[in-house]
Amino acid sequence: MRTKLYLLALSGVFFLGSAFVTLTDQPFTLEQLRQLYSQPTSQWPKPDVDPDIKNFQELGVRPDPKFPKDNPYSEKKAELGKFLFFDPRLSVSGQIACASCHEPQLGWGDGKQVSLGHDRQPGKRNAMTLLNVWNNEHLFWDGRANSLEHQMRFPVQDRVEMNHELTQMEKNLNKIKGYQVLFKEVFGKERFTIQEIAQALTTFERTIVSRKSRFDRFLEGKKNELTDLEIKGLHLFRTKARCINCHNGPLFTDNQFHNVGLTYYGRKYEDLGRYHVTKRAEDVGKFRTPSLRDVVYTAPYFHNGLFPTLDGTLNMYNMGMPNLQPTTAAQKADTLFPKTSSHLKPLGLSEDEKQAVIAFLGAISSVQQRINQPELPQ
Missing domain, CATH: 1.10.760.10 (Cytochrome c-like domain)
Structure with missing residues (x-):
């Protein structure tokens, strides 16, 4: 106990309850900092x-992702969402996928000042990382979307990004037999809507977490x-x-x-x-x-x-x-x-x-x- 009090005196801090109170503005030594930060976070310096x-x-510590009650997690749904995430057929040109601007090996961004979209048009803002996107209360730099399901509609329709009407994108994907099979496995029906597309895609996106x-x-x-x-x-x-x-x-x-x-x-x-x-x-x-x-x-x-x-x-x-x-x-x-x-x-x-x-x-x-x-x- 005497040793512990001596160390605390050296560091210029003392306990009040479970919190530290700083008593001096003198800098800590590296040894003191290691001792202080080796304790529980509730006992760190203020x-x-x-x-x-x-x-x-x-x-x-990094928390695990949470999934909304109206779009719960399932492995098959996340797998379906992964296909959609990497599929350029969500764009009108058939060349731009979600992964075009959110590349896993580039921190789930694209490494560019601003992304390039339809006909190589430059966007106005930097592509935000998708890491831990499940935690975001609002989406985009300006927060214009209030959920991932809401957010996914913006880049698909944006004339500078994927330039695709939602109804036409939905119609095109429904023509793909492979998707008919997968959506039936997940949602119980071959014919699927933009709502099911959004639920599958965002389920995968919520699994994108930092290690x-x-x-x-x-x-x-x-x-x-x-x-x-x-x-x-x-x-x-x-x-x-x-x-x-x-x-x-x-x-x-x-x-x-x-x-x-x-x-x-x-x-x-x-x-x-x-x-x-x-x-x-x-x-x-x-x-x-x-x-x-x-x-x-x-x-x-x-x-x-x-x-x-x-x-x-x-x-x-x-x-x-x-x-x-x-x-x-x-x-x-x-x-x-x-x-x-x-x-x-x-x-x-x-x-x-x-x-x-x-x-x-x-x-x-x-x-x-x-x-x-x-x-x-x-």
């Missing part, structure tokens, strides 16, 4: 979280899974770097929308984000917080895909992100003039500290997934 953060959750990372194994008791640099990065992530304000919980996202200063208002690349959905001035420039699991594989970053590396991305956050203020009378009167989130501010991270955060982001990234394209029904 995170640097702003008081108005909603629904804050501590970091945790357990070294960070998960660290939390489960294997305390040598993280290096000293990664543990330092974990501590910075929760404190000085302030990442945890938005990237919290087991999946490293608050499922909220924030303006990170990249609206490009009145300029090339302008994108008003969530405002296009809600038409509320306070939503101008807000985009959904992406999960950071497997983030080392999901470049380029941000909604516009303009940042190709984690190093450059972290440099932007370290500077506090762009935070333009209205200066002219016209700007001050403009009700849509973007306001960068108050949670963003200059961080003062040293180069060594930035590299520690990036190292921790590597520790929450698991082994790349490889999935062979299935032989499609004929």
Whole structure:
């Protein structure tokens, strides 16, 4: 007991109930950080979280996916959905599949600034990863879909993406005998509708989850899974770097929308984000917080895909992100003039500290997934 109290005194923290209270601003040694973070998460040092953060959750082990009651999981349904996911016949050209923009070996994105769709037309936003998509309360960067079943209709119909009328796509798939057999096995009927197509496709998409990372194994008791640099990065992530304000919980996202200063208002690349959905001035420039699991594989970053590396991305956050203020009378009167989130501010991270955060982001990234394209029904 005396030894334990001595260690706690060295670290500058003491227990009050089950939580830590910081008594000094002096930095921890690497040895102290390892001791602190080897304890249960409820006993970790207090995170640097702003008081108005909603629904804050501590970091945790990757959860298993959940399936909605009106579209429960079955193995055969997921297998059918996998065929649909890789099938370019969902597009009017017969050349673009869901997997065209969500490639398993590219972190379930496509590695491009923006995706290319019908007739090689470029989209307006970066393709978000599908990893752990089951957890998303709203879909797309602007949150315009409220379920995966709702979401799947958008890219199929979009003139820039798959450019296919839903009714025609449904009719075309119903002509394929192989699908008639598979849909009968899953839904009990050969003739199927867009509803059954959506249920099968999204069942497969909900199985797209991150593999357990070294960070998960660290939390489960294997305390040598993280290096000293990664543990330092974990501590910075929760404190000085302030990442945890938005990237919290087991999946490293608050499922909220924030303006990170990249609206490009009145300029090339302008994108008003969530405002296009809600038409509320306070939503101008807000985009959904992406999960950071497997983030080392999901470049380029941000909604516009303009940042190709984690190093450059972290440099932007370290500077506090762009935070333009209205200066002219016209700007001050403009009700849509973007306001960068108050949670963003200059961080003062040293180069060594930035590299520690990036190292921790590597520790929450698991082994790349490889999935062979299935032989499609004929």
